[in-house]
Amino acid sequence: MRRVTLCAVALSAALCGILNADEKLSMSDADKAMYAELLESNPAEMDVAEGEQLFGDLIGSEAYAKVLGVKEKDLPKHIAGFPRYVDSAKKVVTLAQTIQMAAASVGKPVPKLESKEMVKMSAYVKSLANGQKTSIDVKANKHMAEMHKLGQQVFEERRGGRGLSCNSCHSTDIVGQRLRMQPLPDLGAKETAAAGTWPAYRMTQSQMVTLDKRMQQCMKNALLAEIPLGSREMVALEVYVTNKTKGNPISIPSVKR
């Protein structure tokens, strides 16, 4: 019965084929215990500490603040508003991209977005805004408005072999249902708090993962071609998803399944 209801709202035969509403728990008791333990002592804390070291050696807050055009003491507040339009880049960028810009500005090798170092540094930089509320402003200027619109398009576009979109699994009328034991998360919900909680330690991968990589993992699972990190479409997705949980507190690194 539940399955029938679900398929009626899913509007996608392909999704119905892989959804299983009968399975019960998303986490076994053992997994729940592990989750609680990880919350107590999150292994990604060490990555963030390494990120601080790497960031200090590569750039430092002073040079970083300069690239962003803000005072060093205002960094936490400013960081909480990413992705944002940055004058010197002439486009909307993610925090990881600002680290690349800052490295270039001090004449250092530019770390790749895919690199382990970048994951650690971007987690450290975002953690400077811990306790602040995510404050993305998609109406700040036309660039942000455009990227938000593009992000929504990418989010809703059906692609891949199964004709799925992000929205097939994350639309408000389907969230809470289960896909292969996993509840489909409402990206805008307080408990999910997607914007303020990535980079996060993923239990299932035993490593820290960034928001864009997390989204690539969804694409891979749903057989959608992976949108490259740093591309206009990926940044737009990050804008769109971040805006869904605007106002939630930033807490890096968090723990996710």
Ligand code: HEC
């Ligand atoms: C086939 C269903 C499906 C599709 C399609 C899908 N997702 Fe997901 N997504 C999930 C499930 C299930 C989870 C939670 C998995 C878990 O708990 O480990 C998730 C988790 C996420 C999260 C992490 C939420 C958090 O905890 O903060 C983000 C962000 C996300 N998806 C974004 C996307 C984007 C962007 C797309 C489109 C490119 C997409 N998803 C497509 C099923 C899907």
